Amino acid sequence: MASVSENTIRSSVEATEAFITWYYDALNKGRPVASGYVNGNKTYQTANHAPADIVINGLLVNTPEEWDALLEKQRIPNSVLEANAAKSDSPLVQYHVESWDTHVINADYTFAAPEDLIKKYSKGAGVRMMLLVTASGTVTFGLDKESPSKKQHFHDTFTLVPNWEVIARAGSKATRRYIITSHNYRAYP
Numbered sequence: 001m002a003s004v005s006e007n008t009i010r011s012s013v014e015a016t017e018a019f020i021t022w023y024y025d026a027l028n029k030g031r032p033v034a035s036g037y038v039n040g041n042k043t044y045q046t047a048n049h050a051p052a053d054i055v056i057n058g059l060l061v062n063t064p065e066e067w068d069a070l071l072e073k074q075r076i077p078n079s080v081l082e083a084n085a086a087k088s089d090s091p092l093v094q095y096h097v098e099s100w101d102t103h104v105i106n107a108d109y110t111f112a113a114p115e116d117l118i119k120k121y122s123k124g125a126g127v128r129m130m131l132l133v134t135a136s137g138t139v140t141f142g143l144d145k146e147s148p149s150k151k152q153h154f155h156d157t158f159t160l161v162p163n164w165e166v167i168a169r170a171g172s173k174a175t176r177r178y179i180i181t182s183h184n185y186r187a188y189p
Helices: 006-028 042-046 064-074 080-087 115-120
Strands: 053-056 059-061 093-106 130-141 151-162 178-188
Touching (some): 006 130, 059 064
Antiparallel strands (some): 053 059, 093 130, 151 178
16 A cells, blocks of 8 residues: 555544534534535536435435435424424534544545646645545434433444535635545444
8 A cells, every 4th residue: 555645644634623523513503514515516516426325324315415304303302392492502413523533545536626736736735635534422312411312322434535616716724625425324322
């Protein structure tokens, strides 16, 4: 296996931190995450990239929008007390990431990359990476966060590819410099 540069390792960690922060912040605030997948990305669509593979608790989810709809169902209050809490911005579903890891799958990923970006960012520049990201922690449902029946462990595995549309914008510090091409989520007691 070819060695990965120190710069690539540092860049992969920074990219993963930004992605994890964006993704779980969106989940915790009830915002949609569909825009973080390759499905709606014009560059990848033009290059005929396959839609993202999304598997949730062993079941195939066809689109990121379908995943957003499932996430929204988690946020439906089960009682009047929870309904009042939802109105006051108390999150009824809370993801707590306890650990994450990242591995560079391909340090020279160029699929669908505009030619100018291939020239601008050489191999090892820490931009043209395909990443495998894992995150695990706990998710709590409802207001009684201490109840064992309301708490589950979760494990997410993502494959991320460069978001060429964001990277092409000079000076962009957007958190979605990488987007999801594969996602496998599992929750368990």
